[in-house]
Amino acid sequence: MKAISKIEAAAQQLDTAIDLYFANVNGLAVYTLAYASFKVLFDVYPHQQNDGFCTQLDDIIAAEGWKSMSRPANFLKHADRDPNALLENYHPDQGMSVIGLATLLYRRLAGDFTPRMRAFDFLVEEAGYDELDVEEVDENTARVEHHGRVREAVRAMPRDQRVAFAQKKYHFFLENYERLNALIDECRTSGLTLTEIMNKHLLGSENTVD
Structure with a gap:
């Protein structure tokens, strides 16, 4: 048994999301894990860094729409109010942008990428x-x-x-x-x-x- 920090937990979720993305097996699981990791890192960030980056990131995401970003994650997590809802316009690559934002936050908090995050960053640059x-x-x-x-x-x-x-x-x-x-x-x-x-x-x- 050992204690695990929020940042370590987020890193494990994010690394798993990256593994699943490149395995091309479950885009929904990729999104769930990536978004959960992103939210943890986004919430932790202002408690550990005072550089205003989260405010800048919040403004960028707000311009695109927080609701559109969180909608797939909420769809996959809740069903109490909309048990018959459908996830419209789903694409298996939707989780990529969330992974990218989460890896950016992780690097700024931890000082560097994990090997899997670095591989993802490299391949995104290549693409x-x-x-x-x-x-x-x-x-x-x-x-x-x-x-x-x-x-x-x-x-x-x-x-x-x-x-x-x-x-x-x-x-x-x-x-x-x-x-x-x-x-x-x-x-x-x-x-x-x-x-x-x-x-x-x-x-x-x-x-x-x-």
């Missing part, structure tokens, strides 16, 4: 590389062009194929997390650029579309 204006740090032109072609091919896939591809990348990231961190540390201490480290260790060879 929205152009739209998010992600800075390209690799100076290897051929590799950059190859990765661009892979992203285009993935965007053209049906959703289930995209998620399957992301699942492969997700597991690769987790299985190689310590090695990747070691390479980043090597980059910092050796004076090598990230491109030189990638050339040396042939990183990116897993980035193919089967």
Whole structure:
């Protein structure tokens, strides 16, 4: 038996939501876990941080509509007033934005992502590389062009194929997390650029579309 903090509990829920999302097995469970984690972290945040971030986040969500964000979670949690209700316009990717907000809060509270949250953040950046204006740090032109072609091919896939591809990348990231961190540390201490480290260790060879 051990005590567990609100932040630790939220992290476990969030990590599980991320696992389920990439397993492509239950979008409703993903939303329930992600929203529960988000609400805990959102409520805890102003008690531990005094930087006004939650107020900014509240304003952003209010512009989109708190009700629209909480509606799926409430639908899945309550039935006393609306036992015959239907969840309209449901999409299995709805939980992604909630996961993203929750991981952002967690990192600001805990100081860093968990490995699963970092993998999710990386794959979201990969999926929205152009739209998010992600800075390209690799100076290897051929590799950059190859990765661009892979992203285009993935965007053209049906959703289930995209998620399957992301699942492969997700597991690769987790299985190689310590090695990747070691390479980043090597980059910092050796004076090598990230491109030189990638050339040396042939990183990116897993980035193919089967």
